[in-house]
Amino acid sequence: MPVSELNLQVNLSVGDVAFKQGKQLMFIFWGIILPVIGSFGLIGNILNIIVLFRTEIKSTTVYFLRTLVLTDVGIIVGCILGLSSISVTQLHPDNPAMNYYTHVIYPHMYTPINFIGMTLQFTNVWMTVAVTIERYIAICHPFSAIHVCNQRNTFILIGSISVIAIAYNIPR
Structure with missing residues (x-):
């Protein structure tokens, strides 16, 4: 059973009609809607990159936000x-090129893309938590924030989160 059909066979009914409709829905959501929404996300993140990577901004929060935008x-x-x-290949599975991509190329792409995606997602979530904690300390404990929320600690935290994310996702 190919990797691409595993979820469809588990989630859809056994009949051919439901299976074909599932492939069409998969194409609509993953092949059309996801790239459109993702394009808007890329445009927004590129604008964030332009603003956040100016050299005159040196706040510790900006370092977290830079990491967040890159992981996004x-x-x-x-x-x-x-x-x-993979959703594009589901419309015409009898096509030799699509079949080759589904059974030969995609299984080799899946593992590194999944590893990188899960590592970035892990990093993104924990960077959000780090920003929240950093802002909490800066607002609620302003006198201790001078010693805790500095550039050195920020870089150590970003590096630690990245290393932990990589180590956590290696066994996957």
């Missing part, structure tokens, strides 16, 4: 590459 871009690109490409 990676997640969007990974979703488009990983999901949209």
